[in-house]
Amino acid sequence: MDISIIIVNYRGWNALDECLESIDTIVSKTVTFETIIVDNCSNDGLFTVFKQKYSKFTFIENSGNNGFSNGCNFGASIAKGNYFFFLNPDTKLTFEALETLLQTSILHPEIGILSCLQINENNVFYKQNNLFPTLGSFFGISRFIFKKLNKVKLQKRFNNNNTLFYPDWVTGAVVFVSREWFNKINGWNEDYWLYFEDVDLCKKISLVKGKVAVTRETTIFHQHGGASRLNIKTKALTKTEVIISKHVYIKNQFSTGIQIYLHSLLIIGVFSEKIFLSLLSLFLFFIPKLKVNRLILKNLSVYYFNAIQKQTWISPRAMNYKKLDY
Known part of the structure; x- marks a missing residue:
């Protein structure tokens, strides 16, 4: 198995339905993959409905709403793929994106975590020039000052036409990582319930000399907040x-x-x-x-x-x- 797509869900069924439909249409003779949906105990009666509708996918129920990190680790624990593809339920996947991420990872084994361009429903690309929080850039005002003082250096780093660029961290909505790199950092940190677990994951990769990269060769649709801010x-x-x-x-x-x-x-x-x-x-x-x-x-x-x-x-x-x- 080449890739295990792992999706953590909690009552985001409408978004998940569109995501799984996009995956269901992917037919490939060159890439083998499985899809694992970890439901963090939505307990609303829809788990069985979706399990029947998407019968070729693997659905597993968590013991509770234990958080994103725990859900990702739970999915990875039963995954068969050589690569883990952690994907938000409010995304839509294409074969092109799947193949590009796999081939890029194979060609660049030094990359510990790979992501790609993301676009929302307004056709706006997400900014992905993310930097690790530091003493001098942890809060909004200090971060603004830091970016102003380092404007030229940051522009040189991110505003180029290279196929790959290298932020400090990428959002957990689209994370492609080999089983080898994942095991090397012991997976996601379950100190976090939601948010900053992606920053922490990328930090662990950097500490073991792995690179965090984004490829410009493919784009994934991502409706920001579509599965978390319901009321x-x-x-x-x-x-x-x-x-x-x-x-x-x-x-x-x-x-x-x-x-x-x-x-x-x-x-x-x-x-x-x-x-x-x-x-x-x-x-x-x-x-x-x-x-x-x-x-x-x-x-x-x-x-x-x-x-x-x-x-x-x-x-x-x-x-x-x-x-x-x-």
């Missing part, structure tokens, strides 16, 4: 997890002194912003989007209380948090 409550949850995952990344990637500095700045900044916007939402109650901030503030208050109690920054939803109780 206000879900939006508040996902935005909360972005903040939580920042804390986890700080803990995993920085020295103790820098950790204290970044954790403190993040907490102060987030609470200041969310308290202000929550108070504003009481007066501007006719703007529904502002209500999200009250939910985020509530979620974060619970998280920080648990972080102090458990002495860990890991999200309570993440698999490695659950292992703390064993």
Whole structure:
């Protein structure tokens, strides 16, 4: 088996349906592949429906909504392919993309993680000149200043006509990696429930001298947020997890002194912003989007209380948090 396509789903059935339809139309005599869908316990009755509709694909149910990293590792644990292709359910795949990613990986074994161009429903290409968060570029303002100061250097790095370009990290929506590289870094880090796990994965690849690359030779459709931001409550949850995952990344990637500095700045900044916007939402109650901030503030208050109690920054939803109780 050449490729194992691994898709993690949680109640994103509409997007997943279009994704699986695109895969179902692929016929190839040169590339062998399987498709594995890991459902993170959607528990809404549609798992069986999809399993019957796409009977030639492999559907497995997770023990709970254990997060993206855990779902990816679960899928990889039963995969038969020499290459793992982690794909979001809100994408559409073509044979051209599948073949290009495989051939590029074969021709460039030094590439640990490969991705490709991504385009949304408005025909806009996603920016993929992603850099690892550093002490001087972790927050929005400092990141803006860093990019301005290094504008010429970054333009030279990314604005070229080469077939391949090399960002520090690529989004988890489209990740192509060989089994060998995947095993070398022990897979996805299950400290993360959602967000920043892709940054962490690419960081681990770079630490073992692998390259992270994007090929310009093919493009995949990706509807950003199409499977995660379904309503206000879900939006508040996902935005909360972005903040939580920042804390986890700080803990995993920085020295103790820098950790204290970044954790403190993040907490102060987030609470200041969310308290202000929550108070504003009481007066501007006719703007529904502002209500999200009250939910985020509530979620974060619970998280920080648990972080102090458990002495860990890991999200309570993440698999490695659950292992703390064993």
